[in-house]
Amino acid sequence: MRVQVAIVGGGVGGTLIANRLRHLLHGDARHETNITVYDAHGIHTYQPGWLYVPFARQDPEKLLRPEARLLQQGITLLSGHAGNVQRILPAEKRLLTADGELHGFDYLVLATGSRNAPEDVPGFAEGADHFYSEEASRRLQEKLAHFAGGRIITGVASVPYRCPPAPLEFTFMLEADLRERGLREQTELHYVFPINRPFPIQPVSDFVAPLLEERGITVHTFFNVEAIDPARRIVSSMEGEELPYDLLVLAPPHKGQDVIAASGLGDRDGWIPTDRATLRVKGYEEANIFAVGDATDLPVSKSGSAAHYQGHVVAETIAADVQHRPLQHQYHGRVACFLETGHGQATFLWFDYEHPPKPPKPRRLWHLEKAALNTFYWQLIPPARI
Numbered sequence: 063m064r065v066q067v068a069i070v071g072g073g074v075g076g077t078l079i080a081n082r083l084r085h086l087l088h089g090d091a092r093h094e095t096n097i098t099v100y101d102a103h104g105i106h107t108y109q110p111g112w113l114y115v116p117f118a119r120q121d122p123e124k125l126l127r128p129e130a131r132l133l134q135q136g137i138t139l140l141s142g143h144a145g146n147v148q149r150i151l152p153a154e155k156r157l158l159t160a161d162g163e164l165h166g167f168d169y170l171v172l173a174t175g176s177r178n179a180p181e182d183v184p185g186f187a188e189g190a191d192h193f194y195s196e197e198a199s200r201r202l203q204e205k206l207a208h209f210a211g212g213r214i215i216t217g218v219a220s221v222p223y224r225c226p227p228a229p230l231e232f233t234f235m236l237e238a239d240l241r242e243r244g245l246r247e248q249t250e251l252h253y254v255f256p257i258n259r260p261f262p263i264q265p266v267s268d269f270v271a272p273l274l275e276e277r278g279i280t281v282h283t284f285f286n287v288e289a290i291d292p293a294r295r296i297v298s299s300m301e302g303e304e305l306p307y308d309l310l311v312l313a314p315p316h317k318g319q320d321v322i323a324a325s326g327l328g329d330r331d332g333w334i335p336t337d338r339a340t341l342r343v344k345g346y347e348e349a350n351i352f353a354v355g356d357a358t359d360l361p362v363s364k365s366g367s368a369a370h371y372q373g374h375v376v377a378e379t380i381a382a383d384v385q386h387r388p389l390q391h392q393y394h395g396r397v398a399c400f401l402e403t404g405h406g407q408a409t410f411l412w413f414d415y416e417h418p419p420k421p422p423k424p425r426r427l428w429h430l431e432k433a434a435l436n437t438f439y440w441q442l443i444p445p446a447r448i
């Protein structure tokens with residue numbers, strides 16, 4: 063009987079796993095496998111590109127590709143109602159899609175990502191802008207184009223959120239952009255962050271703090287956004303601080319996808335409890351259920367980079383298990399990402415569970431490497447070439 067592998071989510075992690083697994087098992091007549099990707103939309107989005115949309119440096123249309131074009135032949139893609147997973151029934155090893163069909167699986171990968179949860183902060187939808195969706199980043203482009211000076215607050219509403227460097231990158235790029243447009247003198251910049259430093263990881267925080275100071279950006283730490291008053295243009299924190307703004311650009315609160323909560327697989331915020339080394343879902347270790355990427359509760363960045371490294375581990379693990387080979391692959395917490403520091407420069411963050419990042423001095427080279435990854439993502443990551 064053919065082995066059924068179900069992958070829920072055709073984003074970074076899900077697509078890479080499907081393609082890598084197909085490559086590892088293709089042509090193995092003794093262990094025939096069906097790989098099915100379930101995706102609610104059938105469109106793959108390169109989310110890191112949204113960072114550049116507010117500055118009119120990226121056409122959002124170019125960040126989208128049909129998922130069907132990214133999957134190797136022989137992989138089944140179900141999208142729309144047929145791919146929108148409503149419930150996972152781990153005990154029965156089945157899942158339910160929005161068209162009412164039940165699908166069985168032998169192996170299940172949960173790669174459903176995260177969702178913006180602006181509803182968690184009263185006034186967020188009316189009072190704040192962001193670049194964490196295509197629509198919001200387009201709207202912000204309009205606002206920035208018409209901005210003529212005032213008080214801009216950037217930062218993060220609450221942790222965790224996708225791509226920890228992104229709000230800082232936006233802030234550095236904004237500062238440089240205002241300077242280029244001759245608006246810096248007329249603009250006050252403030253950065254708010256929920257914990258006691260401007261970045262979750264200490265060495266990166268030590269690296270960015272002097273840069274923020276140098277650029278005249280006032281930092282407000284221990285600022286967990288509680289509410290936004292759009293009429294008075296005031297953002298207030300749980301710690302009791304109130305800041306007036308003309309433009310407020312915040313990474314919105316994040317949650318796991320509804321299907322995870324509805325299936326009883328998530329914690330309070332819908333993140334999936336996941337073993338940090340094997341990437342098996344805790345409580346279902348014997349059931350061959352894995353989770354990768356933003357959907358997990360792992361103590362690493364919610365980043366495409368983490369999903370990429372984790373994806374390789376899960377694909378190798380499933381292939382080894384299907385072929386009854388001994389298992390060697392484990393995830394060690396690896397993440398690699400760039401941090402734009404404005405003025406066409408960036409630094410590079412490379413770390414794992416045991417080794418914190420040591421950001422090198424900002425250079426043009428890192429910025430160019432990030433630009434190259436943004437261009438060649440489609441050829442490199444979804445096909446699992448690296």
Ligand SMILES: Cc1cc2nc3c(=O)[nH]c(=O)nc-3n(C[C@H](O)[C@H](O)[C@H](O)COP(=O)(O)OP(=O)(O)OC[C@H]3O[C@@H](n4cnc5c(N)ncnc54)[C@H](O)[C@@H]3O)c2cc1C
Nearest residue numbers: 071073074075102109110147175225355356364365366367
């Ligand atoms: C502005 C911004 C900048 C970023 N910059 C970087 C960066 O520079 N470097 C980096 O590494 N990362 C970056 N990221 C983060 C990165 O994009 C995500 O961490 C990454 O996409 C996570 O991959 P994933 O596979 O876990 O989830 P996703 O890529 O989000 O994929 C999840 C998929 O699951 C599908 N899905 C959800 N629910 C269901 C359901 N019920 N049924 C079926 N399908 C479902 C969705 O349609 C989606 O296709 C950035 C993110 C943002 C927003």
